[in-house]
Amino acid sequence: HKDLQKGQLEALKQExxxxxxxxxxxxxxxxxxxxxxxxxxxxxxxxxxxxVVSREHDNYFKAGKS
Structure with a gap:
């Protein structure tokens, strides 16, 4: 199921x-x-x-604020 969701997102991204x-x-x-x-x-x-996860988390919030 997760793969399907991921596949859909990949397709949407491509689109x-x-x-x-x-x-x-x-x-x-x-x-x-x-x-x-x-x-x-x-x-x-x-x-x-x-x-790694916490660094990504920080980046996510920095990106969100800009």
Whole structure:
């Protein structure tokens, strides 16, 4: 099920990047949003080193604030 969800997100990401109606920066924003969700799925499935996870967490919030 998780793989299906991930596959769907990958497809949506691809679609966003190839969408002729989107501005390039809009497409990138969408694509990175989908990538974020894919990464979130991966974080849940793959048990990562806690240090890595917390660093990603920090980056996520820094990125969110900008």
């Amino acid at each position: 966003a990047l190839e969408n002729p109606f989107l501005e390039e920066n809009e497409a990138r924003k969408l694509a990175s949003m989908y990538q974020k969700r894919i990464d979130d799925l991966d974080v849940k499935t793959v048990k990562k080193d806690p240090l």
